[in-house]
Amino acid sequence: MAQTINTEVTRTDARRKVTGTASYAADMIPAGMLHGAMACSAIAVGSVTSIDTSAAEAEPGVVAVYTHETLPDYKTVKGFYAGGPGSSSFWPMEGTEIRYAGQPLAYVVAESAAAARRGADLVSVEYSESGAAIHMDPEESFVVGAGEDSEGMILTKGDLQAGLDGASQTVDMTFTTPFQHHNPMEMFAATAEWRGDRLTVWMPSQSVRTLRAGIAGAYGLPETSVRVISPFVGGAFGSKAGITPYAMLTIAASKAVGAPVRLIVTRPQMYTVATFRPETQQRFRLGADAEGRLTAFEHVETAQTPRFDDVVNPGTHITRAMYACPNIRTEQRLSRSDTNTGGFMRAPNEMQTFFGLESAMDALALKVGMDPVEFRRANDTMTHPTADVPFSSRSLMESYDAVAQGFGWSERGREIGSMTDGDWLVGYGCATATYPTNILASNARVRMQATGSAYVELAAHDVGTGTYTIMAQVAAARLGLPVEAVDVVMGEGDLPVAPISGGSTTAASAGSAVHDGCMKIARQVAEVVSSMAEGPLAGVDPSRVTLDDGTLRGPDGQSQSLAEALQMVPEGEVEVVGTFRHPALTPELIHATFAGGYGTAGPVTPEMAMFAFGAEMAEVRIHRYTHEIRVPRLHGAFAAGTWLNRKTSHSQLMGGMVWGMGSALHEVTETDTPRARFLNANIAEYLIPVNADVREVRVEMLEERDDYVNPLGVKGIGELGIVGTAAAIGNAIHHATGKRLTALPFRISDMVSA
Numbered sequence: 001m002a003q004t005i006n007t008e009v010t011r012t013d014a015r016r017k018v019t020g021t022a023s024y025a026a027d028m029i030p031a032g033m034l035h036g037a038m039a040c041s042a043i044a045v046g047s048v049t050s051i052d053t054s055a056a057e058a059e060p061g062v063v064a065v066y067t068h069e070t071l072p073d074y075k076t077v078k079g080f081y082a083g084g085p086g087s088s089s090f091w092p093m094e095g096t097e098i099r100y101a102g103q104p105l106a107y108v109v110a111e112s113a114a115a116a117r118r119g120a121d122l123v124s125v126e127y128s129e130s131g132a133a134i135h136m137d138p139e140e141s142f143v144v145g146a147g148e149d150s151e152g153m154i155l156t157k158g159d160l161q162a163g164l165d166g167a168s169q170t171v172d173m174t175f176t177t178p179f180q181h182h183n184p185m186e187m188f189a190a191t192a193e194w195r196g197d198r199l200t201v202w203m204p205s206q207s208v209r210t211l212r213a214g215i216a217g218a219y220g221l222p223e224t225s226v227r228v229i230s231p232f233v234g235g236a237f238g239s240k241a242g243i244t245p246y247a248m249l250t251i252a253a254s255k256a257v258g259a260p261v262r263l264i265v266t267r268p269q270m271y272t273v274a275t276f277r278p279e280t281q282q283r284f285r286l287g288a289d290a291e292g293r294l295t296a297f298e299h300v301e302t303a304q305t306p307r308f309d310d311v312v313n314p315g316t317h318i319t320r321a322m323y324a325c326p327n328i329r330t331e332q333r334l335s336r337s338d339t340n341t342g343g344f345m346r347a348p349n350e351m352q353t354f355f356g357l358e359s360a361m362d363a364l365a366l367k368v369g370m371d372p373v374e375f376r377r378a379n380d381t382m383t384h385p386t387a388d389v390p391f392s393s394r395s396l397m398e399s400y401d402a403v404a405q406g407f408g409w410s411e412r413g414r415e416i417g418s419m420t421d422g423d424w425l426v427g428y429g430c431a432t433a434t435y436p437t438n439i440l441a442s443n444a445r446v447r448m449q450a451t452g453s454a455y456v457e458l459a460a461h462d463v464g465t466g467t468y469t470i471m472a473q474v475a476a477a478r479l480g481l482p483v484e485a486v487d488v489v490m491g492e493g494d495l496p497v498a499p500i501s502g503g504s505t506t507a508a509s510a511g512s513a514v515h516d517g518c519m520k521i522a523r524q525v526a527e528v529v530s531s532m533a534e535g536p537l538a539g540v541d542p543s544r545v546t547l548d549d550g551t552l553r554g555p556d557g558q559s560q561s562l563a564e565a566l567q568m569v570p571e572g573e574v575e576v577v578g579t580f581r582h583p584a585l586t587p588e589l590i591h592a593t594f595a596g597g598y599g600t601a602g603p604v605t606p607e608m609a610m611f612a613f614g615a616e617m618a619e620v621r622i623h624r625y626t627h628e629i630r631v632p633r634l635h636g637a638f639a640a641g642t643w644l645n646r647k648t649s650h651s652q653l654m655g656g657m658v659w660g661m662g663s664a665l666h667e668v669t670e671t672d673t674p675r676a677r678f679l680n681a682n683i684a685e686y687l688i689p690v691n692a693d694v695r696e697v698r699v700e701m702l703e704e705r706d707d708y709v710n711p712l713g714v715k716g717i718g719e720l721g722i723v724g725t726a727a728a729i730g731n732a733i734h735h736a737t738g739k740r741l742t743a744l745p746f747r748i749s750d751m752v753s754a
């Protein structure tokens with residue numbers, strides 16, 4: 001059984017998913033269910049002067065139409081982070097005010113989804129419209145909390161100007177990244193059913209406990225009266241982490257009509273009723289000496305935020321951890337515009353910041369005349385540059401060396417434009433990937449039966465990443481059972497506390513709680529069998545019995561399989577609650593997680609800095625005449641502590657790299673700027689890489705041991721793969737053509753004009 005971890009285990013839910021028997025939240029249909037639909041604002045900023053719902057109400061099948069004036073007992077959860085991640089402080093349908101395009105203005109309940117949609121289309125709204133700006137203006141930006149509690153929003157070490165003055169080469173470069181929107185396969189949906197004062201909500205969620213706590217708090221109900229159920233999630237990546245208006249509107253509408261109501265948000269509405277990746281600007285001023293060592297490092301990140309919320313995903317906290325430098329300055333800024341509240345999207349804001357950082361590093365390497373990989377090596381460090389604590393483990397250069405070998409980096413032409421193949425200009429580029437190892441408290445209930453079955457229950461989530469499988473693997477490995485003998489139940493708010501599935505934390509934190517539960521089972525069983533008159537472990541000191549892949553071992557070499565020992569326990573089973581409480585978790589952070597919030601420790605603790613690392617290399621080909629950009633090869637090597645499952649880990653890293661390619665070449669939310677609206681608000685017009693774009697993607701997974709991060713030695717990898725891909729592709733484009741592209745996504749038009 002020792003082979004259960006770090007092997008390729010096929011997802012335990014794969015068959016259910018591909019045969020359609022896995023029930024997603026919107027597949028649950030309570031008896032008597034009605035259907036909801038929203039009518040949303042056609043203007044961005046202003047107010048509702050009148051709403052006429054008579055045509056909608058006359059539509060056959062329509063049961064009720066609610067507006068800000070007529071929806072009774074509608075509750076909201078205010079404040080970004082207040083009730084958990086991603087809650088807006090401005091909520092629709094509380095009054096006449098309109099603050100973003102696509103803001104819900106009316107909620108229709110009908111006997112069929114089609115009737116509800118028709119009803120929503122028939123709601124007639126008159127507006128008073130004010131001017132609106134959808135794009136941020138970095139000239140009009142600010143630092144959150146500066147002067148009081150700036151939480152590292154501005155950080156200075158050494159003397160930046162002296163470092164720039166003393167450099168033999170410098171770069172001063174500004175990069176931009178666009179709005180990007182979530183388009184998960186599973187659409188946003190919520191179904192609410194009230195029975196008296198008891199409420200059940202089926203909704204795809206990355207944080208069922210956040211949702212339960214927020215809803216119960218809003219309605220003044222005990223948490224035991226609110227069930228939140230989210231067994232499967234068909235793509236999340238930050239889009240299903242918060243408490244959203246569409247959910248609270250559905251809950252209120254269901255209460256008002258006295259029947260269960262299900263809302264499936266339309267594809268266009270998904271752009272304005274949930275979170276997205278805000279646009280950013282990244283400015284880097286770097287200096288290096290003649291040997292290629294950094295003498296100055298400045299990063300100023302400005303990110304878009306709505307008028308009413310300060311959404312900070314501090315990318316500068318990550319970039320400043322990358323390279324040794326005596327003089328560092330980072331500054332985190334926000335700039336307001338008229339949108340709904342943005343937030344998380346896979347690696348916020350590492351994706352954006354590393355596009356800038358790694359492009360600037362490439363430019364500086366060229367200026368000092370060094371190979372880009374060797375330039376990173378010259379600035380590698382085992383000590384966090386600003387926190388002055390060691391990295392718990394850091395395999396950045398091992399990653400570069402591994403990927404370089406497989407990729408054939410040594411064949412890279414030294415000169416720009418030196419590699420061609422017929423009419424194709426060929427370029428090689430590289431970039432660093434990293435992701436912080438965030439730490440959150442978790443519990444997990446684990447039960448093992450003498451019959452050879454085990455049960456694992458916790459309020460964690462499988463957002464498509466393979467959590468069901470890896471939780472079963474951890475228990476199977478420790479308890480000495482086959483993976484199929486472990487039943488994992490997750491995705492319900494009533495289960496033992498597990499953290500939000502965000503920030504790449506679930507495998508590490510929830511997995512460690514499962515691990516701890518198995519150890520506790522072993523201890524309890526050891527206490528029983530050691531006190532018995534007979535048996536292999538009779539009379540041994542139970543505190544000295546260890547569990548080694550399903551085998552209990554005494555101090556003098558005595559041993560007995562856990563399953564066999566369990567048969568000597570009168571109950572024939574043992575049930576415990578395993579816990580994960582990293583020493584870096586303060587009581588306040590533990591409390592925050594248990595209250596449904598986001599009590600994250602790390603990635604920097606008073607003792608250590610915890611990050612996963614990787615290196616990515618891209619080959620691009622640009623057609624000499626059409627300027628078409630192709631990426632025939634994308635290679636990455638990554639080190640992230642223990643690999644729990646080599647198949648699902650590989651998929652996460654590969655998926656991240658493919659999404660990174662999308663960020664580089666395809667993805668952008670276009671805007672109707674004069675009207676402050678998202679334009680291509682539809683999965684059909686939002687470009688992502690397809691099979692024809694994705695050619696060879698190779699992922700190498702390096703071995704790394706880290707005893708500090710958690711008992712399993714696991715670092716999160718859900719987001720690692722996307723970080724660095726855009727820069728690797730951009731650097732390869734520069735190598736092929738000499739054109740330095742500074743705005744995502746890269747387009748043929750950039751190749752013509754740059």
Ligand code: MOS
Binds near residue numbers: 346347501
């Ligand atoms: Mo992830 S963007 O932390 O859901």
